[in-house]
Amino acid sequence: MRTLDEIKDRCVITDEGHWLWRGALRPDGRPNIFAPDYTRAEGQMRTQCGMRAVWHCVHQKAVPEGYRVYGTCDERACCNPAHVKCTSEVDYGAWLQRTGKFKGQTNRILANRAIGRQRAGLTPEQIVYVQTSEKTGIALAEELGVSTATLSKYRRGESIAVRASGGLFSGLIGGRP
Incomplete structure (x- = not known):
């Protein structure tokens, strides 16, 4: 996939505006796209995560040092460039905290x-x-x-993070009265 149009052609476009990748997926459900990689391969074709591939196709430059490319929607297979963001690690952490994306997992x-x-x-x-x-x-x-x-x-007496001697559920099993 050398261009964004080629990526879009391999996607199913939903009513909500998601571009759901129909090609290979990584074990975590994110797209695995063969595209130019300006960050690690000086623009040579390389397999990479879908969001990063989309960002590279749109901007045609390396991701800045200390920055992260990530999807802002809940669809892991989405390749819509409007749903892809590149920010500093600090801003990414603030976004995660603000959205509660990983809370309760x-x-x-x-x-x-x-x-x-x-x-x-x-x-x-x-x-x-x-x-x-x-x-x-x-x-x-x-x-x-x-x-x-x-x-x-x-x-x-504030710290309670100690190792259980017999494992996670050792206190539930045993001959204690």
Whole structure:
């Protein structure tokens, strides 16, 4: 697909104005389009995500460093250039927060919890040690390899992101009365 018209010809146009790609799709449902890639291949033809391919066909230049190309509609297979936007990572994050696009998605919630557990980095025994120790926060943070902010949360009892010893549902199963 060298031009936007070629991409449009491979799409089904809906009443809402979406251009739904009829070609190959990626596992997540986004279009997989062979088009000029000005960002990574200096304009040579290359398979890329549909939104990025559309942006390259329209603008015929590289995506600026620190910017992201994304679709603004709810149709993952949409290739309408009016539904494709290129903004900085900061603006993209603000847009995600404003629209709530990923809010309530179980896989994202679980991923964020896993990140929190990794950042926590202390076992329940270490947390008790932190809460009962008379050492300074700086000394304890250095000793345990965590930030002073994380340590302060443990001391105040605010941090609850700890690893369960037997798995996610270990407290539900077992011989406890």
